[in-house]
Amino acid sequence: MYYHSTRDRSCRVTAAEAIAWGISAEGGLFVPETLPELTAEKLQAMMGMTYAQKAEAVLGEFLTDFTAEELADCVRNAYTSEKFDTENIAGISRVGERDYLLELWHGPTCAFKDMALQLLPRLLTVSAAKTEPGREIVVLVATSGDTGKAALEGFRDVPGTRMLVFYPENGVSNMQKRQMTTQEGGNVSVCAIRGNFDDAQTGVKKIFTDPAILAKLAANNQKFSSANSINWGRLAPQIVYYIAAYTALAEQGEIRLGEVVNIAVPTGNFGNILAAYYAKKMGLPIGKLICASNRNRVLTDFIETGVYDRNREFYTTSSPSMDILISSNLERLLYDLSGEDEALIREWFGALSREGRYAVTPKVLECLRANFAGGSCDDAQTAETIGRIFREYGYLCDTHTAVAVKVNADYRRESGDLRKTIIASTASPYKFTADVLAAITANALPADDFAQMELLAKLTGTVPPASLLALRDKKVRFTGSVARDEMVSAVLAMLD
Numbered sequence: 001m002y003y004h005s006t007r008d009r010s011c012r013v014t015a016a017e018a019i020a021w022g023i024s025a026e027g028g029l030f031v032p033e034t035l036p037e038l039t040a041e042k043l044q045a046m047m048g049m050t051y052a053q054k055a056e057a058v059l060g061e062f063l064t065d066f067t068a069e070e071l072a073d074c075v076r077n078a079y080t081s082e083k084f085d086t087e088n089i090a091g092i093s094r095v096g097e098r099d100y101l102l103e104l105w106h107g108p109t110c111a112f113k114d115m116a117l118q119l120l121p122r123l124l125t126v127s128a129a130k131t132e133p134g135r136e137i138v139v140l141v142a143t144s145g146d147t148g149k150a151a152l153e154g155f156r157d158v159p160g161t162r163m164l165v166f167y168p169e170n171g172v173s174n175m176q177k178r179q180m181t182t183q184e185g186g187n188v189s190v191c192a193i194r195g196n197f198d199d200a201q202t203g204v205k206k207i208f209t210d211p212a213i214l215a216k217l218a219a220n221n222q223k224f225s226s227a228n229s230i231n232w233g234r235l236a237p238q239i240v241y242y243i244a245a246y247t248a249l250a251e252q253g254e255i256r257l258g259e260v261v262n263i264a265v266p267t268g269n270f271g272n273i274l275a276a277y278y279a280k281k282m283g284l285p286i287g288k289l290i291c292a293s294n295r296n297r298v299l300t301d302f303i304e305t306g307v308y309d310r311n312r313e314f315y316t317t318s319s320p321s322m323d324i325l326i327s328s329n330l331e332r333l334l335y336d337l338s339g340e341d342e343a344l345i346r347e348w349f350g351a352l353s354r355e356g357r358y359a360v361t362p363k364v365l366e367c368l369r370a371n372f373a374g375g376s377c378d379d380a381q382t383a384e385t386i387g388r389i390f391r392e393y394g395y396l397c398d399t400h401t402a403v404a405v406k407v408n409a410d411y412r413r414e415s416g417d418l419r420k421t422i423i424a425s426t427a428s429p430y431k432f433t434a435d436v437l438a439a440i441t442a443n444a445l446p447a448d449d450f451a452q453m454e455l456l457a458k459l460t461g462t463v464p465p466a467s468l469l470a471l472r473d474k475k476v477r478f479t480g481s482v483a484r485d486e487m488v489s490a491v492l493a494m495l496d
């Protein structure tokens, strides 16, 4: 299977090249030329397989330049019971009559990013060995919280890689900061910058083309790569869990094989829900894809009107991983919905970077609305939903997941569509303890993070993830911070 760029169809690469390079030279994203077909027989054959076996079956059709041994090695080392605290890797909890919460947060950092970032470093080292043999891969990440930690855990002690994460000194939660500053692993470092997330992001982009750094990389026989969500190596592993969940529900007798289900996803950069769309296109029986946003409802408006407009106020919400006004992976969807019209994509995404806005054609809007339903929910509704789901069903969900639960309930009521729904549950409630606690108790909260975790456990009878509890006794390895203009020297020092 080959991949081409959404902005230049003539650019044709292998899976290993797409993963090693991350993004195409002219700024487009790599997409598969055709999607493998998921026939009823293939679904049937997956019944009873372990998660890792299902992953091998699905990914084998996308990463055709990997040998079966290479892929098996990557997958089996990524999805293990040492890394994930549930045997199925992604657990499923039924809430009410027809909603299934697909818990994608049982990995080491307690957010769904682990599902892809436990595997990506392995795919990347195999890809780099094919495309850049003998070179060490250097990964830089600017993070506002979840991605940085998941990438650090994924890359820690992976041979042939080195990683540096920049985070805004005062722009992440206590727990997120603690997760990063105590990070273990001989090949990873973490650096706070005195600035905001945009400063970190801009700084990292500049470093990728800094002459002094590039000279040093060449001298060291090293090469930069990226671990952000536009890398195909992060998207492909996300297709797996929708197929795995569907077959798991059939195994449990919750659905019939062939029964059409909906999928609801709390959405930010549009990576997670795009993976569900690809699963649908491959033939997984999926009806509506329900795209749930928080108060930053740029996608809800887009699905309603066909106009994508980021010229609007940015809100900080209780679901921070969805506080985003530019959903990069939407480019892949629109490329597909427009019939792979690279000229239209160049026009729209050019307009987005110049004017912050574009309008799709009526035909594309029609296709969009045939597949997707959008909806949004504010912080008060998010808290209300956490409280209601806990009181009615004894099930505790995090703020991001609650957004999807609420938007899905609205969709079902308004549309009368009664199909069963898989709702992507993207983070452990203990990752956003303060907001989750406030949603279920009116009492004042203790200030200390660990006291809050204890209280949440006591009030709900749930168990905090061991990896978060363990942070209390972990030694802080990375202290101090650099100014924005010191990021280059921080990278040079790391490369020594």
Ligand SMILES: *Cc1c(COP(=O)(O)O)cnc(C)c1O
Pocket: 111, 112, 113, 146, 229, 266, 267, 268, 269, 270, 271, 272, 273, 321, 322, 400, 426, 427
């Ligand atoms: C990253 C993230 C999201 C958004 O996922 P996208 O793929 O960017 O749409 C939702 N919830 C949580 C907890 C996340 O970390």
